[in-house]
Amino acid sequence: MTAEKTATSPDTSAPDSSAPAVATPASGAFLDAVRGRATDHVPVWLMRQAGRYLPEYRNLKERHGFWEMCRTPELAAEITLQPLRRFPLDAAIIFNDIVTPLPAMGMEVEFAPEPVLARPLRTRAAIEALRRPDAEEIAPFVAAAIRQVRSAVSVPVIGFAGAPLTIAMYAVQGRGSKDYAEFRGLLRQDPDAARALLGRIADVTADYLRQQVAAGVSAVQLFDSWAGMLSPDDYREFGLPFARRVLAAVADVPRIYLAVGASxxxxxxxxxxxxxxxxxxxxxxxxCRPLLPGKVLQGNLDPASLLADRAVVRAHAHEVLRQAGGRPHVFNLGHGVLPSTPPDNVACLVDEVRAYRPEQPPEEP
Incomplete structure (x- = not known):
């Protein structure tokens, strides 16, 4: 693995102040929408709006390892800003990874190229040996990157973390998996150990998000990427209470929750x-709306739509906007931007969304 820079290391290859100015919409559409208020346009940001589909990101990646980019504030801030220089997005989301808090708990993480844990948690003793770090030592480099981004943009900055369930699945399995059989086996063999692990992760995640709020994020998103793998009964026991604990800890900012394949x-x-x-x-x-009463919806364009031609991009975007029915809505993808996405298609999508003016929704009964 590429050697890491410390959070305070200078980065001589990071872009300087001559970098292009960031295009920042003047409205507060994102924050209005997430609070359920009417907006002058539908706000749009995209999961993985910074990343492998952008040539400027790939240029940085040629010189720096992924973990290094996450842990070096100058690089993480620069990557966060890259899509905002291209597209008039309504929010920035800080560049990092959901496994970032794990090293502070005593888990060794490498990227090869996806996150891999050197010693997956397979026993109760390993779970009980996890550290409870002080909040300030979890990931100070993330807070530093947030402050740099905040000083560069006028749009809201979104912080994020992985939900306890999803992080526990990585921690037990040791890497991404199609079935997370080791974790699901732990739920059956030793549910008390699973709950202990989830509780420890929830406490650290709550501290981690509070540190991001203190650094200046205007909203947070909790990624529960693998929650959809569980049955309702298992989610009620092993997912819901720990996600609730984290979200309750950051009630002073708007909160977004994502669970993939979890209708x-x-x-x-x-x-x-x-x-x-x-x-x-x-x-x-x-x-989705009747199943999630009282919630603002974010989404939900299929990321694969951005691989088609621009006429298809516009048509599919318009259908999502039509389905929103003029109610408060944050336009996004149903998951992250795919690495093979043409940047011009992202530009087309953002322009289409920002030009759209919804009809007024019918009165609620």
Whole structure:
């Protein structure tokens, strides 16, 4: 693995002040929408809006390892800003990874190229040996990057973390998996150990997000990428209470919750203390809304739509906007931007969304 820079190391290859100015919309559409207020246009930002589809990101990646970029504030801030120089997005999301808090808990993480844990947590003793770090030592480099981005843009900055369930799945399995069989086996063999692990991760995640709020983020998103793998009963026991604990800890900013492939869990997700639920493309927004009463919806264009020609991009974007029905809505993808996405298609999408003017929704009965 490429040697890491410390959080205070200078980076001589990071772009200087001559970098292009950031295009920043003047309105507060994102913050209005997530609070359920009317907006003058539909706000748009994209998961993984910074990343491998951008040539400027790939140029940095040729010189720096992924973990190094996450842990070096100058690089993380620069990557966060790259898409805002190209597109008039309504929010920035800080560049980092959901496994970032794990080293502070005593877990060694490498990227090869996806996150891999050297010693997965397979025993109760390993779980009990985890550290509870002080909040300030979890990831100070993330807070530093947030402050740099805040000083460079006028749009809101979104912080994020992985939900306890999803992080626990990585910690037990040791890497990404199609079935997370080791974790699901732990739920059956030793549910008390699983709950202990989830509780420890929840406490650290809450501290981590509070540090991001203190650094200046205007909203937070909790990524529960693998929650959809669980049944409603298992999610009720092992997912919901720990996500609730984290979200309750950051009630002073708007909160977004994402669970992929989890429409069977929406009645439970609707009970979480979150203003916004980010939904994937598997159900249209008009069908999600009754399952998530009282929540602002975020989403839900299929990321693969951005691989098609621009006429298709516009048509699919317009259908998502139509499904939103003029109610408060944050336009996003149902998951992250794919690495093979043409940047020109992202520009087309953002322009289409920002030009759209919805009809007024019908009165609620």
């Amino acid at each position: 069977h869990l929406y009645p439970l997700i609707a009970t979480l203390p979150t203003e916004v639920v980010s939904v994937d493309w598997r159900l249209p927004l008009s069908r």
